Amino acid sequence: MQLGGEVIGVIPESLYKKEVAHQHLTKLEIVQNMHQRKALMFELSHACIALPGGIGTFEELFEAFTWSQLGLHHKPCGLLNTNGYYNPLLASIQHMVTNGFLPQQHAQQLVSHHQIEPLLQILLNTNPTFDEKWWEEKPQ
Numbered sequence: 694m695q696l697g698g699e700v701i702g703v704i705p706e707s708l709y710k711k712e713v714a715h716q717h718l719t720k721l722e723i724v725q726n727m728h729q730r731k732a733l734m735f736e737l738s739h740a741c742i743a744l745p746g747g748i749g750t751f752e753e754l755f756e757a758f759t760w761s762q763l764g765l766h767h768k769p770c771g772l773l774n775t776n777g778y779y780n781p782l783l784a785s786i787q788h789m790v791t792n793g794f795l796p797q798q799h800a801q802q803l804v805s806h807h808q809i810e811p812l813l814q815i816l817l818n819t820n821p822t823f824d825e826k827w828w829e830e831k832p833q
Contacts, residue, residue, distance in 0.1 A: 694719070703734045731756065740816045741770040745778040761821050762799050769819040771812050772805035779805055 694700050699719040708714065709723050724730050731753060735741075741757040743750050758770045772779045783805060789795035802821045806812035 701737060703730045703737070705730050735766075735768075738768065740768050742773060742812065742816070743771070743779075744773045745775050751782075758803055761802060767821055769816040769821050770803050771816050771819075772803065773809055773812055774805040774807045777807070 694717070702715055702718045702721045704714050704721065704723055705726050706723055707726075714721060714723075722733055724733060734753075735757065741754065743754040754770065754772075757766075757768070760766050761768065761770060772782070774780065774783075786795065786800050786803065790797050790800050802819070804812070804815045804819060806815060
């Protein structure tokens with residue numbers, strides 16, 4: 694915002710009433726609940742970037758990443774890996790690949806960088822498409 698950008702906040706009414714909302718945004722959308730919050734944030738976004746955060750951040754990230762894997766959207770997903778915050782998560786994702794629970798091509802769709810500018814450039818050049826079936830048929 695200090696550089697002239699727009700920031701749209703989306704907050705559930707319950708948190709707004711607790712005075713948690715940032716009051717100096719370009720626009721603040723107040724919704725009824727967290728489900729509406731996530732839906733509106735997703736609708737307004739061009740990409741999903743998770744900054745270091747807690748369990749809610751993980752939940753929102755993985756919902757967007759899962760929807761991408763299922764082909765429900767084609768918006769890139771990224772991690773701002775400040776001070777290596779997401780290194781354990783990235784290792785867990787690679788563990789999923791190693792154990793056959795996530796194809797490598799899908800894991801590579803979750804991009805990360807420790808600085809925002811390079812991360813934004815990577816996301817601008819990312820086209821997350823999953824053409825192949827991501828699961829294998831079990832023999833009968």
